[in-house]
Amino acid sequence: MRIVVHGAGGIGCYVGGRLAAAGADVTLIGRQRLADELAEHGLHLTDYLGADLRVPTEQVHFETTPDAAAEADLVLVTVKSAATATAADELAAVLKPGAVVVSFQNGIRNGEILRERLPDRVVLTGMVPFNVLNRGGGAFHQGTEGGLDIARHPALGPYVETFACAGLPLTQHDDILPVQWAKLLLNLNNPVNALSDLPLRDELAQRAYRRCLAAAQAETLELLTAAGITPARLMVVPPGRLPMLLRLPDFLFRRLASKMLAIDPLARTSMWEDLEAGRRTEIDYLNGEVVRLAESLGRTAPVNAKLIELIRAVESGRARGMTGPDLLRELTSAR
Numbered sequence: 301m302r303i304v305v306h307g308a309g310g311i312g313c314y315v316g317g318r319l320a321a322a323g324a325d326v327t328l329i330g331r332q333r334l335a336d337e338l339a340e341h342g343l344h345l346t347d348y349l350g351a352d353l354r355v356p357t358e359q360v361h362f363e364t365t366p367d368a369a370a371e372a373d374l375v376l377v378t379v380k381s382a383a384t385a386t387a388a389d390e391l392a393a394v395l396k397p398g399a400v401v402v403s404f405q406n407g408i409r410n411g412e413i414l415r416e417r418l419p420d421r422v423v424l425t426g427m428v429p430f431n432v433l434n435r436g437g438g439a440f441h442q443g444t445e446g447g448l449d450i451a452r453h454p455a456l457g458p459y460v461e462t463f464a465c466a467g468l469p470l471t472q473h474d475d476i477l478p479v480q481w482a483k484l485l486l487n488l489n490n491p492v493n494a495l496s497d498l499p500l501r502d503e504l505a506q507r508a509y510r511r512c513l514a515a516a517q518a519e520t521l522e523l524l525t526a527a528g529i530t531p532a533r534l535m536v537v538p539p540g541r542l543p544m545l546l547r548l549p550d551f552l553f554r555r556l557a558s559k560m561l562a563i564d565p566l567a568r569t570s571m572w573e574d575l576e577a578g579r580r581t582e583i584d585y586l587n588g589e590v591v592r593l594a595e596s597l598g599r600t601a602p603v604n605a606k607l608i609e610l611i612r613a614v615e616s617g618r619a620r621g622m623t624g625p626d627l628l629r630e631l632t633s634a635r
């Protein structure tokens with residue numbers, strides 16, 4: 301069974317690398333700069349539990365054109381959301397009949413975009429709950445816990461054991477949409493983290509930033525209720541209780557939510573990485589999804605809209621490093 305990762309970056313190299321380290325036949329498709337990096341260093345994969353795996357250069361199959369997907373039985377799409385349509389068109393041109401395509405991306409719509417452009421294939425929506433830090437030199441580190449979530453489908457049968465052996469067990473769900481919204485609630489922290497310019501753990505340790513996240517989540521939860529969507533429970537705390545927990549004073553939060561702070565000290569969000577690299581972020585596919593949901597209900601989502609505006613400003617050159625109180629003031633005055 302040949303597995304191809306389309307869009308080898310943080311998630312693609314980590315997931316594909318873990319599968320390859322477990323003996324799966326994996327090809328990564330990505331950019332030349334990463335091809336050069338992996339040709340020099342191979343892959344070095346570590347996780348918060350102490351896993352330390354190496355895939356030597358000669359075992360890293362890396363290609364820079366989509367043609368490599370022609371032989372794929374399973375394709376994992378791990379490009380950023382804005383690149384999904386192009387990736388889908390590239391796959392449509394080369395995939396063999398019967399190939400299964402999985403979106404392992406954040407946001408709500410990537411699976412739909414793939415399905416529209418690959419109407420004759422099995423396209424499944426997946427979700428990656430954990431953080432991957434690209435440390436450079438071929439090193440990728442999983443900084444938080446979790447396996448992989450995915451829509452239930454019989455086509456996954458031949459791969460279940462492979463993922464489990466790689467240390468990334470697949471949890472299959474009858475309805476993946478509530479799982480996606482639950483993840484999106486957590487991703488509402490991406491702009492807060494990116495604007496703070498701090499590692500995740502340092503940002504979440506400060507109540508003012510947590511109150512910013514709580515405001516964005518509370519707004520989203522109200523809209524989800526109005527839309528009849530119940531987000532799945534991904535953590536011990538039910539999604540509806542998250543804002544209350546986040547608003548707690550620091551000493552209580554540290555005591556009651558110590559698991560939420562059990563994050564690798566270097567971990568940041570993918571949105572921070574995008575801004576750091578001077579790339580457009582996925583803000584339209586995260587907070588933008590909340591604004592779209594509000595519009596579909598004839599409502600507004602001012603806190604999420606403000607976060608979009610602030611990220612847009614940084615994308616256009618404004619400096620990062622907003623303090624928690626400053627960000628909170630901006631969000632509160634938007635309501």
Ligand SMILES: NC(=O)C1=CN([C@@H]2O[C@H](COP(=O)(O)OP(=O)(O)OC[C@H]3O[C@@H](n4cnc5c(N)ncnc54)[C@H](OP(=O)(O)O)[C@@H]3O)[C@@H](O)[C@H]2O)C=CC1
Binds near residue numbers: 307
């Ligand atoms: N990083 C993380 O910790 C987490 C990320 N996610 C989600 O996973 C998805 C992937 O994120 P991440 O791995 O961080 O993203 P990255 O930007 O690190 O990786 C994507 C890679 O794909 C490349 N790419 C884009 N289009 C193509 C194409 N057509 N052909 C070949 N290569 C292509 C990109 O190159 P270029 O930049 O040049 O376009 C980039 O190198 C996102 O939806 C993200 O939100 C989910 C959980 C955690």
Ligand SMILES: CC(C)(CO)C(=O)C(=O)O
Binds near residue numbers: 428429432
């Ligand atoms: C795992 C999490 C929530 C934070 O890293 C993420 O999805 C991201 O960075 O985009």
